[in-house]
Amino acid sequence: MDMNEQVLANLSAFVADTRFEDLSAAVVDETVRIILDSVGCGIAGTTHKRGQIGVDYGRMQAGTEATILGTGHRASILGAAFANAELINALDHDAVLPPGHVCPYVLPGALALAETRHASGRELILATALAHEISWRIGKAMDYLRDIRDGKVEPPPVWGFASTIFGATAAISKLQGQPAEVVGNALSIAAMISPVNAAASWRQHAPPTTIKYMLGGWLAHGAITAAHMAGFGHRGDRQIFEPEYGYPRFIGTRRWEPEHILDKLGSEWRFPSESSFKPYPHCRVLHAPLDALNQIIDQNRITPDEIEGIKAWVEGFLERPLWMNRDITDVTDAQFSIAHGLALGAHQFLRGPEWQKPERVYDPSVMRLMEKVEHVIHPDYADSLTKDRASRPTRVEVRARGQVFVAERSHPKGSGAPGSDSYMTTAELVEKFTINAGSALSEERSRHLAERLLGLADVDDVAEVIRGAGTA
Incomplete structure (x- = not known):
């Protein structure tokens, strides 16, 4: 098995075999902080035109299984995931992690599926942690907006956040309890239906499209689709990560370094140290x-x-x-x-x-x-x-x-290790959450919801918590 086939095999085993007990306290803590922050951003997104458009489209996909954040509406898993992806990113206030934005793409499908399956808080935390770790690792293997060449910053001609579809798919597969072989098929199918990387075009044109660097709801749909297609029996391509004809080629990256994906996968969690939060709703x-x-x-x-x-x-x-x-x-x-x-x-x-x-x-x-x-x-x-x-x-x-x-x-607020001047404490995140959630909920409900989200590891059924993020 060459290295590129090993990427798919190792990622599949990582998703299928990792248990909540394998997560360190630091990984759990950072994952909970990301979920807290993202839900708050999603509720606040109801005040923005992009968020409202996402809700309108999500509601077209009839159903009542899952909650649309910050509203009194419910929709199908697909509808809620689409709407919540657009809501979380609407204000550009959501957390960032290489390759860029991750949570608006990987969390909405997991939230919808966890709610409908009455998953525990630990299951949602584990799925979200896997999604962020995989997104970070695959992002590190590819071109990056801040790449340095010959001592100068040289953004690549094609870049974006499409590769987060692997993390998003992994989260769905984990919540469904898929075995490694099925997870591998799901990840491969995700590659085949991945959105394009259009962010370079977006930054070069003014006025730019108001869907910004990606339509988050579309990627959330893709991840749910990929996991279910594999679950229903579709076979993937085990060579999907080979660079000549596989995902690295058709997604447009100039660089493909799979060793970043494989290095100490499962024994070292890398995303918490590079996760950062945004105190301002701005790029x-x-x-x-x-x-x-x-x-x-x-x-x-x-x-x-x-x-x-x-x-x-x-x-x-x-x-x-x-x-x-x-x-x-x-x-x-x-x-x-x-x-x-x-x-x-x-x-x-x-x-x-x-x-x-x-x-x-x-x-x-x-x-x-x-x-x-x-x-x-x-x-x-x-x-x-x-x-x-x-x-x-x-x-x-x-x-x-x-x-x-x-x-x-030297560093913006929201980045850096705990204890540094730039670190955003959990108390500061709660204050941010209360302001954001206050756009749709009372202060009392906002603070109660923050407490429930921070205590997610002890929640037996996340449906009650997620439904508390709606206004009904």
Whole structure:
């Protein structure tokens, strides 16, 4: 068996054989934090047009088996998974993990299936942990947005998050209790029906599509389909990961390093150390500059009307139409514009759904300040990234009151190990959750739901908890 066939065989065994008891306390804790954060983002997504569209489409798939987050609606497994995938990613407030966004794609199908099967909290945690570990490992084997070539950041011509379909499929297979052979067929079929990687096109065009880098509901559908096709008896392709004609070729990656998938698979869990959370509902590339901007404003009590100009030193690949866009014609555009994001951040609106309400996005004061924002590439970005893949060196200067106020950051809030300044504590995640869930639930219900989600490992039937994330 060559290495590429071994990838499928080892991943299949990893999914089929891993038990909850095999997870360390750190893996369980981080998985629960991701589920908590994602559910909150999903509830908040009901305030956004993209989330509302996802709900409308999900409800077309008739059924009452599964909960659509933040609403009084129920739908089929497929309908709820589609809607929840769109809801979780609607505000771009969800957690990130290489290859980029993972939870909006891998969690919705698992939530829907766990609810309908009355799975335990431990089963849902295990399925979600497997999904994130597999997504991280396959993502590391392929091209990455922040790849460094010859000392420069060189994003690949084709990239995206389509490979998360393997993690999403693994979660469904695990909840169904599929044996390794069936899991292998499911993963192979997932490869054959994987969405394309269209994110490079998205970042090069303005105005970009409002489905952003991927229609999350479509990938969630694909994962559910792949697992069920294998369960019903379809055979997969055991050579699907070979690079000449298999998945690496037709998904468009220039790099295929399967050793990243196989290295200590099952004995070392890698995703918790690279998982990070987003305090701002904005593209992660702007989080370190927003941290620096907030420091300046908080320490000096600067008001937006006092600001004469903002200059930011940012990541090394942002000279693309998506991030340079100043023509905000849809609220989704505001999730990626550097100039608009810093102008909005300077107004200190409550971080959460408030940031993407049309009256905030198009606030005349925000739009005026946006014209006073400029950015350049941070000169140390490539070197810093080579030494530390989590680093995001940034500098922000604010001109106000005839002075120049300066702040710098090396890592954005929400990243880093426990105990570091950039780590987002569970208490901070609960506060974020309460704000997000408060868009549809009372504060009392929001805090009760947070407690139930944090105690997921002790829940015998997750259906009650998931249904508590609806409004009925």
